[in-house]
Amino acid sequence: MAHLTREEVLGSGEVTPEYRKAFEARPVEISGSNFSEYRTSRAAPLEKLRHLYPISGPISDQVKETLHEVPTRDGTSIRVKVYQPVSGPPEGGSPLIMMYHEGGWCMGDLTDEDLNCRMFARGLGATCVNVEYRYVYSQLDPPCLFTMLRESRLAPENQFPIGVNDCWDALKWSIANSPMLGATPSRGLVDGGASAGGNIAAVLALRSRDEKLDPPVTGQYLCVPVVLPDTNVPAHISHLYQSRTSNISDPVLKGLSPGSVEAMYGPETNSPLWDPFNHPGGHQGAAKAFFQVCGLDPLRDEAVLYDRVLRESGVLTRFELYGGYGHMFWTNYPELQASKDFVEDTVKGLRWLLER
Template sequence: MLLSKEELEQSSHLDQSIHDFLSNAQMPPPDVNVPVHLMVRQQLKTQSTTLVEKLGQPPKGTEEFYKEIPVRDGFSSSLKIHKPTNGGGPLVVLAFGGGFLGGDNDQLSEYSRALVQLFGATVVNISYRVGPENKFPQAQHDAWDSLIWIAENAKGEELSADPSMGFVMGGVSAGGALMACLSRQFQEAPLAHPLTGQWLCIPAVMDNAGIPEKYKSYHISREQNSNNPTMPSAMLDAMIQLSEIDTNSELAFAVHSKTDVGGQPKTYFQVAGMDPLRDDGLIYEDMLKEAGVSTKLDFYPGAVHGHQMMVGMLDLGKRTNIDTLVGFGWLLGKEISREEAAKAFGIDVV
């Protein structure tokens, strides 16, 4: 979805409801004495802990549990599995966000429960090791190995899924970056079951060096939104540096993949207007669409990176989260109403 420079400029103005929320919250400025990775981890861990406490026990007729699986270097990586007791539904694999510096497989539990309820899906939240202790491409290898295990064991007793009903992978922010790269890799190294869709929410999928020439004039969000209140471009640069990400690698940004972009599964994008990653999503969606891939995109002018988690109680956050579930319905070929999505997420219809 390509926008004019005027439309891009307008979309980068902070939404009034987010402005008011941030003003009233009186959030203290970041402590310059705390390393970026520790600050990110602390914030995300607090969010996950609060979320798990809020959600409580699994709903009746569902199961939730953690499972350790081996990855290529012998490390045990954790999966968090949500599924209906009876099983036999589509398979969804999710990856958390956190700039490759933090996050965990509890982060997307609220979405996972809703997907189980709405679609009878088995939802697997993967883990991956983060920086700066673990350098690139450790996270990518962990995620790759997890997807292989999940696909090979999809129909087994622990997952009880039927990938022929749908096999969707996706993630938020860094998780979206991971999944976008791996989806391209799986074109040449197919999984045990073919992917049928992907969800890319506020993903990083390109850098300036990898943007096709025809799109370079549209990739301005790194500079235009460099001083946004939640993820300034300086923080984005620090995240890349701390994990020593090779920005020219096809495991870093999907745009560097040598595979045919037209071989991608149907893809649902969510993009925020005041996000330094805004134009990654807008351009990549257009690249896929031009190559014949079926795409769907929801765009949120004035929204900051990760707004749906930070201000989920505001109408903009509610609308975004409802869109997410409706978008998964599109990916899985099962249309659901906004009322059904809102009920599954435990919020009002917006």
């Protein structure tokens, strides 16, 4: 897709009748008196919808799934799920795809990327590693909404940069153990994710370049990603960064107040492990990128701007914009034709990332 005009970007923020009908009939409601209830209110409706997904559960005759413990730099471990094509690797070997789940750095688990990993293993012959990184347990606005659950793994000390470092450790572990995983990362190495996972993917694609990872990340899948914090928007493009406050019709995010993501994750404002847009080393030599972005999403404009800065640095990109639809719409409303199209586009985009 060529660079989007501003008119095309702004026009994508008009709600489609199909989507409005869907979310008015079945609103996304995430709430609770404590964090456990809040997590459940998000996870339970998604679980009830998975029978509508193109792949609704394990497909053991086509994709083998195994759980592994990955050691981390601080002496603990995290869980990953590995997906391998039962038929064996394609000619040249199975590329390696790393996936990092969404959830705003305070929710989410392996089930969030099950569908993508099964599709990529089955349709692309890839070995996929689905990473359950540690993320923050934090109080949200209003502060009294949640009580601290000390028995939960969602502890306050799991703030930035623990999650992104976990994902880097999992990436290096996957490369080191690629023979055991049936992967040939020199055939292609993609990292990806949605929302918070998209932020991690963008950050680690640049980290791969900077630390000369061998083999390097060759493609990044950035799905409705967080890539430009509202605290760090350069003055000369601030007039193009509007969707965080103007996109108030999104039924999932319902608009982001300034600093809301930052307060949850607790990042260092100028760290390259948080802000890929303003990376001090620039973007030249970064892996090619595939974007999927939604017109109603408060995160829309930062993805559009990141696509532009990558292209201006000579990075090859592919950009799909879903006008009139909101953040994570395809998971919350999988019955829509637009959601089915989105999922098909995901596989096409990953196939493009893996092309030599």
